[in-house]
Amino acid sequence: MNERVEIILSGSGGQGMILAGIILADAAIREGKSVVQSQSYGPEARGGASRAEVIIGGEELDYPKISNPDILLAMSQQASDKFLHRVKKGGLVILDSSYVADFPRPDGVRLYSIPISDTARDGLGKEMMANMVALGALIQVSGVIGRDNVQKAVEERVPSGSLEKNILALELGRKLAKNSDIL
Amino acid sequence: MPELIMDYFRPGSLPHMWCPGCGTGIVLQSFLRTVQRMGLSRDEVVVVGGIGCSARAVSYIDFNTVHTTHGRALAFATGIKLARPDLLVFVLMGDGDASAIGGNHLIHAARRNMDLNVLVINNSVYGMTGGQCSPLTPAGSKTATSPYGSMERQLNLTGLAEAAGATFVARSTAYHSRLTSDLIEQGIANKGFSFIEVISQCPTGFGRKNKMADPAAMLQWQKQSALPAEKFIDLPPGDAKGKFPIGVLYKNQAPDFMEMYLGMSSRAGCDNDNRGKGNE
Amino acid sequence: MARVVPMARLMQGNEAVAEAAVSAGVMFYAGYPITPSTEIAEHMAKRLPPLGGIFIQMEDEISSIAAVIGASLGGMKAITATSGPGFSLMQENIGYAVMAEVPCVIVNVMRLGPSTGMPTAPGQGDVMQARWGTHGDHPVIALCPSSVTEAHDLTVKAVNLAEKFRTPVILLLDEVVAHLRERIVIPSRENMEIVERKKIPEENGSFLPYRPEAGGVPAIPDIGRGFRFNVTGLVHDQRGIPSNDPGVAADLISRLLGKVNNNAGEIYTSDGYMLEDAEIVVVAYGSVARSARRAVKEARAEGIPAGMWRPVSLWPFPAGEIRELSRRVRCIIVAEMNAGQLAGEVERHAGGCPVVSLGKVSGELISPLEIFRRIKEVFS
Structure with missing residues (x-):
C-alpha cells in the first residue's frame, strides 16, 4: 500500500474548505490512490468553524480521522490556533496571511504564510475563490497530487458558469506559492 | 342484505364483533351497495382500515384488505396507491382514528389530494376501548373519560378536510344510508381526495351515558338533526342550533398527487409510458 | 443506455446507500428529513423520478414507514432512512411489518442520543433500539457497515434479506460512515446478486397467503393481483384473519422468530x-x-x-x-x-x-x- 498522507483544510464556514477537500479527494482517486474524506462543521451553514480532512493512500478500513496532519491549510486565526501545534514533524503548513497574523514557528515544519484571501479578492474580484487559490498553493508546495487531476476534479465538481474563474484561481494559487518562501 | 353478505363477506367472518344497535354495519352496507351497484371488481378494490370498531370491518369483507395501525391508515393507503395507482383505494376510519391520532395524516393526505376515498364513521367515542371521549365527542357529553361531561370543543372534521385541500367533502348519517351510498359513488368519481364523514351511533359506549341507550332513539336523533346542506345554509342563525348539514359540503377541481407526480417526473426525464419497469 | 464500466468514484456513505438501493431494485422511498441521514432522501429525490420510481416526503417518520409498508404490499421494493428520533417514531410500524411480513428496509444513521442529543455527532446508541425497539417478541435483522463500500454492499444485502425473509431489515450506519467520502468501485448490476420476491404462479382457490413454505417464510402475493386476502397487525391465521386462539398466536410468533433465527447462518457476517x-x-x-x-x-x-x-x-x-x-x-x-x-x-x-x-x-x-x-x- 502507498504511504498515508493526512491533510487538514480548515477555516470558517463559507470559505469552501469542504469543497476543496472533496476536490482534493476526487483528484487523488484519479491518480489511482485510495482516499478518505470527512468533514466537521457546526450546525450553521455560514460563519462557524469548518474543516475538511483528506487522507490519501494508506490501508483500507483504517482510522478515518486525523489527529496529527502531515499537511495543514489554515484559513482563519481560530483554525491556525487549533491545528498548527498538531502538525507532524517534517510536515507542511500553509497559513492564509490575510486572516492569520499570530502564529508560532514550530521546529521541523515547513511553513508558508501567503495572502490567499487577499489574492482571491484582488486578483479575481471574489474572495469566495480563496479555496481554489489555497488548493493551487497546496498542490504546488506539497506535490501530493498532480495539477492535471485537480483540474479534472474541479471541472467535474464546479458549476460550468464559474469553471474558468476556478481554474484561474488554482493557477493564481500555484504562482503565489511558487514565489513564496518558507518562513 | 343477505345477498350482500353472500357476495362480499369472507366465508366464516360472521358473527361479527359489533354490539347490537351499532351503526357500523349500516354504513358498511351502504358501502357494499355502492360497490355492487357500480359493478366494481373486488380484485380492484383495496380497503384500508385503521384501528377501532369501524376498521374491523376490513377483516370481514372480501376485497384486498389491509388492517393497519391506529391512526396511520391514510399513510399506509398513500403507499399502496402510489405503488398501484390502478387500484381503487378506500380508507375506513373511526373518529378517534381519523381526528386524534391520525389527524396529521388526514391533513397531509388531503393537502396532496391523494386519490383516496375516505370514510370516517363518527360514533362520537372510542368504542373499542369502552367509550372514551374523542375530538368529535360533542361538548358536554359524558363518556368513560369525561364522567362529568366533556369540556373540550368538538373538532369540525369536514371543515378541516376542506381547509387542508380535499376536493370532495361530504357528510351523511347511519340513518341516511341511501345518501351514504350516493355520496360514496360521487367520491369515487372524484379523482382526488374524497372525504365523507358518516355520523353513526354507539349505544353501548355513548348512548347509555347520554340518555340515548336505545339505538332507535339515536337513529331518530340523526334523522331529526340532519338537514340537507342546501337547506341548512338558509336556516336563520338561531334555528341552526343542534342541527348539522348532510350531503355534499364542498367540491373542487384540482390535479391529484399522481397527476402532479407524473408531470414532475417527466420533467425530470422519465419516460412515463414505460414507468416502473426498472432502472437504467 | 451506454454500458457503464465500473470505475473508482468518490462517494459519501449516505449517497452509496441510496445508489445501492436503486441498484437493488428499490423504486419507492418515503421519508422525513433528519440529520445525519438527509443526504439519502436528497439523493433518492433526485434519482427516483427520472427512473419512474416514487419519492415522497411524508409528514413525519411514522407515516414514512407506513407508506413504505403500503408500497411494499403493493409490490414495490421500498426503503426509508432516518436517525434516532425518527427511528423511535417508526418503531410501532416496524413491528407491524414484522407481524404482517412485509419486506422493507429502514436505514438508521446513528447520532448521539438520547432525545435530540447532538444531531451532527456520531453515536452507536441505537444498537438495542434496533433489537428491541418495537414491542413484543420479534425477529430482527440489523447490519452495520464500516466503510462506504460496505454501506453500499450491505444496502443491497439488506434489500435482499428483506425480500427473502419478508421482514424489515435495519441498516445501522453511524454518522462517521454516513458522511465519510471514500473511494468506491460500484459493480455493474449484472455482477450484483439481487433477490426478487417470490411470486405466486396462478390463482388457487385453497390458497393461504400466510402458509409458511420451506424455511418458514410464506409466499405472500402482492395486493391487487387476484388474491383477496387480509393483512393485519393482529394475531392472524394462515388466511390473514384475526384470531384470539392461543395456539394460533404461539404458532405465529414462533414461526416469525424461527424464520430468521433458524436461517441465521445465511445472515451472519463478521470480519x-x-x-x-x-x-x-x-x-x-x-x-x-x-x-x-x-x-x-x-x-x-x-x-x-x-x-x-x-x-x-x-x-x-x-x-x-x-x-x-x-x-x-x-x-x-x-x-x-x-x-x-x-x-x-x-x-x-x-x-x-x-x-x-x-x-x-x-x-x-x-x-x-x-x-x-x-x-x-x-x-x-
Missing part, C-alpha cells in the same frame, strides 16, 4: 483481523472498528498479541463466534460509541472470559489511542 494467535480481542463495529484495527496494529508493533473481531450483522448476533473466541483468548474489549450496549450481549456469550466495556458517549469517534491504551492496560 476478523489478526485473530489467529490473539490473546486480547477488541470487538468493534461501524466506524469504531477502524479505530480498533489501527489500535491492534499498534499493539502488535509493541509485541502485544491483540486482534479484532467485527460483527457486521449485529442482529442476529453471531454469538457462536464469540463463544469460540472466548475459549481461546484472555480478554475481550468491546469498544463502541455507547455505554456498553453490545458489551452486554458479548458478555452473555463469552462464558467466563472477562469482557471489558470501552464505551464513549461524547459524540466523538473513539480514537485508536484510547483503544490501544485499554489493550495495554488489560495486557499487563
Whole structure:
C-alpha cells in the first residue's frame, strides 16, 4: 500500500474548505490512490468553524480521522490556533496571511504564510475563490497530487458558469506559492 | 342484505364483533351497495382500515384488505396507491382514528389530494376501548373519560378536510344510508381526495351515558338533526342550533398527487409510458 | 443506455446507500428529513423520478414507514432512512411489518442520543433500539457497515434479506460512515446478486397467503393481483384473519422468530483481523472498528498479541463466534460509541472470559489511542 498522507483544510464556514477537500479527494482517486474524506462543521451553514480532512493512500478500513496532519491549510486565526501545534514533524503548513497574523514557528515544519484571501479578492474580484487559490498553493508546495487531476476534479465538481474563474484561481494559487518562501 | 353478505363477506367472518344497535354495519352496507351497484371488481378494490370498531370491518369483507395501525391508515393507503395507482383505494376510519391520532395524516393526505376515498364513521367515542371521549365527542357529553361531561370543543372534521385541500367533502348519517351510498359513488368519481364523514351511533359506549341507550332513539336523533346542506345554509342563525348539514359540503377541481407526480417526473426525464419497469 | 464500466468514484456513505438501493431494485422511498441521514432522501429525490420510481416526503417518520409498508404490499421494493428520533417514531410500524411480513428496509444513521442529543455527532446508541425497539417478541435483522463500500454492499444485502425473509431489515450506519467520502468501485448490476420476491404462479382457490413454505417464510402475493386476502397487525391465521386462539398466536410468533433465527447462518457476517494467535480481542463495529484495527496494529508493533473481531450483522448476533473466541483468548474489549450496549450481549456469550466495556458517549469517534491504551492496560 502507498504511504498515508493526512491533510487538514480548515477555516470558517463559507470559505469552501469542504469543497476543496472533496476536490482534493476526487483528484487523488484519479491518480489511482485510495482516499478518505470527512468533514466537521457546526450546525450553521455560514460563519462557524469548518474543516475538511483528506487522507490519501494508506490501508483500507483504517482510522478515518486525523489527529496529527502531515499537511495543514489554515484559513482563519481560530483554525491556525487549533491545528498548527498538531502538525507532524517534517510536515507542511500553509497559513492564509490575510486572516492569520499570530502564529508560532514550530521546529521541523515547513511553513508558508501567503495572502490567499487577499489574492482571491484582488486578483479575481471574489474572495469566495480563496479555496481554489489555497488548493493551487497546496498542490504546488506539497506535490501530493498532480495539477492535471485537480483540474479534472474541479471541472467535474464546479458549476460550468464559474469553471474558468476556478481554474484561474488554482493557477493564481500555484504562482503565489511558487514565489513564496518558507518562513 | 343477505345477498350482500353472500357476495362480499369472507366465508366464516360472521358473527361479527359489533354490539347490537351499532351503526357500523349500516354504513358498511351502504358501502357494499355502492360497490355492487357500480359493478366494481373486488380484485380492484383495496380497503384500508385503521384501528377501532369501524376498521374491523376490513377483516370481514372480501376485497384486498389491509388492517393497519391506529391512526396511520391514510399513510399506509398513500403507499399502496402510489405503488398501484390502478387500484381503487378506500380508507375506513373511526373518529378517534381519523381526528386524534391520525389527524396529521388526514391533513397531509388531503393537502396532496391523494386519490383516496375516505370514510370516517363518527360514533362520537372510542368504542373499542369502552367509550372514551374523542375530538368529535360533542361538548358536554359524558363518556368513560369525561364522567362529568366533556369540556373540550368538538373538532369540525369536514371543515378541516376542506381547509387542508380535499376536493370532495361530504357528510351523511347511519340513518341516511341511501345518501351514504350516493355520496360514496360521487367520491369515487372524484379523482382526488374524497372525504365523507358518516355520523353513526354507539349505544353501548355513548348512548347509555347520554340518555340515548336505545339505538332507535339515536337513529331518530340523526334523522331529526340532519338537514340537507342546501337547506341548512338558509336556516336563520338561531334555528341552526343542534342541527348539522348532510350531503355534499364542498367540491373542487384540482390535479391529484399522481397527476402532479407524473408531470414532475417527466420533467425530470422519465419516460412515463414505460414507468416502473426498472432502472437504467 | 451506454454500458457503464465500473470505475473508482468518490462517494459519501449516505449517497452509496441510496445508489445501492436503486441498484437493488428499490423504486419507492418515503421519508422525513433528519440529520445525519438527509443526504439519502436528497439523493433518492433526485434519482427516483427520472427512473419512474416514487419519492415522497411524508409528514413525519411514522407515516414514512407506513407508506413504505403500503408500497411494499403493493409490490414495490421500498426503503426509508432516518436517525434516532425518527427511528423511535417508526418503531410501532416496524413491528407491524414484522407481524404482517412485509419486506422493507429502514436505514438508521446513528447520532448521539438520547432525545435530540447532538444531531451532527456520531453515536452507536441505537444498537438495542434496533433489537428491541418495537414491542413484543420479534425477529430482527440489523447490519452495520464500516466503510462506504460496505454501506453500499450491505444496502443491497439488506434489500435482499428483506425480500427473502419478508421482514424489515435495519441498516445501522453511524454518522462517521454516513458522511465519510471514500473511494468506491460500484459493480455493474449484472455482477450484483439481487433477490426478487417470490411470486405466486396462478390463482388457487385453497390458497393461504400466510402458509409458511420451506424455511418458514410464506409466499405472500402482492395486493391487487387476484388474491383477496387480509393483512393485519393482529394475531392472524394462515388466511390473514384475526384470531384470539392461543395456539394460533404461539404458532405465529414462533414461526416469525424461527424464520430468521433458524436461517441465521445465511445472515451472519463478521470480519476478523489478526485473530489467529490473539490473546486480547477488541470487538468493534461501524466506524469504531477502524479505530480498533489501527489500535491492534499498534499493539502488535509493541509485541502485544491483540486482534479484532467485527460483527457486521449485529442482529442476529453471531454469538457462536464469540463463544469460540472466548475459549481461546484472555480478554475481550468491546469498544463502541455507547455505554456498553453490545458489551452486554458479548458478555452473555463469552462464558467466563472477562469482557471489558470501552464505551464513549461524547459524540466523538473513539480514537485508536484510547483503544490501544485499554489493550495495554488489560495486557499487563
